[in-house]
Amino acid sequence: MPRFSFPIRVKVLLTVLMLIMIVMSLNTSTMAGLFRSDKTAYIRDLTVVMAIHTAEEADALLRNYVANMQAFGDVIYDTRMDPETKQDVIQSLFRNYQDIVAITAQRGDSDPVTAFDTNELTRLEVSRETLLQYRDQHPLPAGTPWELELKMENIKEGVGLLRLFIEVPATESRQAFVLAANIKPARLAAVTTRSRGFAVSILDSNGQPLFQKGAISENHATHWANRANSKSGNAIGTAIEFVEDGVPMIGAFAPIANQALLATIQVPSSVVYVSARDLLSNLKVVALLLFAVAAIASLIFARRLSKPLENLTEAAERVGKGQFEVSVSSTSGDEIGVLSRSFNRMTDELRERDAKLAGANAALVQSEKLAAFGQLGAGIAHEVKNPLAGILGYAQLALRKLDSDSPIKKNLAVIESETRRCTEIISNLLQFARQESGKMEPTDVNAVVDAALQIVDHQLGVNNVRISKELAADLPSFDANANQLQQVIMNFAINAQQAMGSEGGSLVVRTRRGDAGTVIIEVEDDGPGVSEDVRGKIFEPFFSTKPAGQGTGLGLSVTYGIIKDHGGEVWVEDAPGGGARFVVSLPGTRAQAA
Ligand SMILES: Nc1ncnc2c1ncn2[C@@H]1O[C@H](COP(=O)(O)OP(=O)(O)OP(=O)(O)O)[C@@H](O)[C@H]1O
Ligand SMILES: [Mg+2]
Known part of the structure; x- marks a missing residue:
């Protein structure tokens, strides 16, 4: 049963993609982690800064109110001013300090004195009687020494104003007294609305929210009041992480006006994750893009890698079928290139x-x-x-x-x-x-050549054949049948003459040493040469191209028999001049008579 296996291209692709995925996910999670911790630190710092900032802003506002109230107090208890002037000054103070709507002063056990901004009361549709009635129902706290207190109270149904109490201490010329001002809450409320993402609140001394922005649970107030009162070292300027109604939060607080009020600020910890999540989803897009690019790149790479292998496989299959004409291109310098070149060498050798x-x-x-x-x-x-x-x-x-x-x-x-x-x-x-078979004796091949040419000299001469000899001087003498060799050379010479015809030509007879101690005899002419189809049959008995009666076709076959008898080889090849060259190779030692 054939086992299923992925092509190498797919394997490379998968490997590359896997590597990229591992690197990218490591990268992404590291980045997201870093980003998260960085963001957490940033959010913590920000809550602290915002809490302090909110407290400072509220503080400044309250200090301003206190100063204004003292100015009222100074006028109310000024003994040198006549009542009419006093009335005018007070009304001008109301015009200057627009947030203050009414102010009540009380000294010791004496009756409270109340001044109010007539215009403002008219605008709020609060009558003088209502105001006085309200004052009587909400007496000024007395007896306990306190510095400042801020509350939210309704002067009448639906008209809520801040009520700010202060105690003005005694001086040399004056007794101590208490002031309570009804103040429009808008400006203090605005302090909590500056931030968009954070829940900001200002709690009164009872821990009740005076102002708040963002959804704040019931637990919220208690939580912060407890924190502010506890002496457990939750210092101002430190961010706190806590859970409110099951939601993890990061928050901070800061006291306003000497702990009279408390500014708190908090944000769900999840904002950190929201940004990290945004970052991650952005990264995901980048990762997808990278992934696509990597996939294409590794496809191309894998194809470049596997294509030569496929070529090699195909070529090997063809070689297996006996087609040695194949060669694979080997442009690369890597191992596959080396393999391709080896393969080509192998097919060359096989072909040869x-x-x-x-x-x-x-x-x-x-x-x-x-x-x-x-x-x-x-x-x-x-x-x-x-x-x-x-x-x-x-x-x-x-x-x-x-x-x-x-x-x-x-x-x-x-x-x-x-x-x-x-x-x-x-x-x-x-x-x-x-x-x-003839008798074998030590024979000098050059002498045999001379004798043979002497015999045919006349016939060649009359047919215009020029004979030249190139005989090697250092030929060994070896056992051969001189008569038979002579006949061989004569056969070659006569054939050459006949091939060149009546016009004649040149005949070269050469002897030389061949490889491995052989003796070579070459007879070369410049006639028409031997055509390819004749060449295969030339040594067969009775093969002749000559007209009947002129050639028996036995000359070369006899030659063949003689040379075989001497243990040698005979063949024909093309001479450089276009004619035929007959070559005999004889073993330079005693011939083996087979
Ligand atoms: N030098 C040569 N040039 C061209 N063809 C040749 C040459 N020598 C031989 N041949 C061809 O080889 C054939 C066979 O030669 P071979 O000597 O065996 O017979 P033949 O010359 O035709 O007849 P025979 O030698 O018996 O008289 C020749 O007919 C000729 O076609
Ligand atoms: Mg012949």
Whole structure:
């Protein structure tokens, strides 16, 4: 059963993506963590700063009110001023200190004195009687020494004003007295509305919220009052983390007017996470983009990596099917490039070896074919040889017995000469089939060449063939049959002459040492050369391109038989001038008569 496996491209892609994801998630979580702790510290600092700032603002406002009230007190208890002037001064004070609507002063056990801003009361639709009634229902606290107290009270249904008490201490010229002012709350309330994200409140001395901005639970007031009263060291200027109605909060507080009031500020801790969450979702977009880019990049990279491997696989498959003509491109310098180059070298070698093998195979087939021819020819020759000798003998005998003018003498002469020719062919055939092996003796190849050329010299000369010899001087003498070698060279020379025709040409006979102690004989002409289709059959018996009666086609086959007999090789190749070059390679030692 074939096992499923991912292609290398997908593996690389997955690896790269996984690495990127790990790096990115580490990065993101670190960033988010850092951001969160940084943001937490920032929020804590901010709550403290805001609490102090709110308290300072309220403080300044209250101090201003106190100063204004003292100015009223000074006028009310001024003994040197006549009542009318006093009335005028008080009304002008109301005009200057617009937040103060009414003010009540009381000294010791004497009756309280109340002054009020007539215009403002009219605007609030509060009558003088209502105000006085309210005053009587809300007597000034007496007896306990206190500095300042602030409350929210309704002068009448629906008209809430701040009530600020102060005690003005005695001086040398004056008794101590108490002042209570009814103040419009808007400006103090505004102090709590400055921030947008934070819940701000101002608590009175009882811990009740005077003003607040943002949703504040019931627990809220108690919580802060307890904190402000406790001496457990929750110092001003320190941010506190606590849970209010199950919601984690960060908050801070600061006292106003010597602990008379308390400014508190708080924000759910989750604001920190909100920003971190925003950051994370932004990062997610960036991560997605990065991811896409990385995916594309690693796809391209993986393709570049796996493509050469795929090419190699495909090429290897083709080589497996015996197609050695493949080569893979190897542009890269990495291991795959090295592998590709090795692969190409391998196919080159395989190709070379294949060609050699094919050549060797063809040679083997050829040699077997020739051996079969030889056997057949030898069999026929053997059977025909004796009858031919008989025909020749009787023809010669008959010739001798006939008169010189006999008309059949001419015919008998033809029979004799043709029988001789047959005998010659038969002996050639037997030689090719190595049925008649010659005697081997130490032989000087150069001498054999000289002798052979001397014999054919006349025939070549009349046919305009120029002979040149290039004979190596250092050839070893080795065992060979000189007569047979001579015949070989003569065959080559005659064939060359015949190939070059009546115009003639040049013939070069060369001897030299070959590799591994061999002796090489080359016979080269500048005739038409041997065509590709003829080349394969040239050493076969009876193969001839010459017209019938001119060539038997046995010359080269006999040559082949002789050279094989000497343990050598013979072949034909193209000469540089376009003609044919016959090459014989003989072992320079004693030839092996196989
Ligand atoms: N030097 C050469 N140039 C061109 N072709 C050649 C050459 N030598 C031989 N051949 C070709 O090889 C054939 C066979 O030669 P081979 O010597 O065996 O027979 P032949 O010359 O035709 O006849 P034979 O030698 O028996 O008289 C020739 O017919 C010729 O076509
Ligand atoms: Mg010939």
